[in-house]
Amino acid sequence: MVVLYSVVLFAGVFAVGGWLVAGTLAANPDSRVRDPAVRFGSRGRDVANALLGFGLGGMSSSYAGWPVVPTVVAAIGGAAFLVASTRLIGTDQPER
Numbered sequence: 219m220v221v222l223y224s225v226v227l228f229a230g231v232f233a234v235g236g237w238l239v240a241g242t243l244a245a246n247p248d249s250r251v252r253d254p255a256v257r258f259g260s261r262g263r264d265v266a267n268a269l270l271g272f273g274l275g276g277m278s279s280s281y282a283g284w285p286v287v288p289t290v291v292a293a294i295g296g297a298a299f300l301v302a303s304t305r306l307i308g309t310d311q312p313e314r
Contacts (some may be wrong), residue, residue: 227273233266271300
């Protein structure tokens, strides 16, 4: 299970990092990069954050020595927490 959590964590870090880089590049008026908020919308942002939260929750509880079922619950809880926190705290930019 640790391998699964680490792969999902890596995918989440890559997705969130790519989102940040693409958003920064899209802010330049001369850039040909499309803004990920326009391209993927809030659902894409939620998926990227859910991957990161699932991986973080699963890895941390796995290395804490928890049994499998509470670890999976913690991973799902981590995904739900990051999605909820980005919806509540995150900035909602108007569609361009």
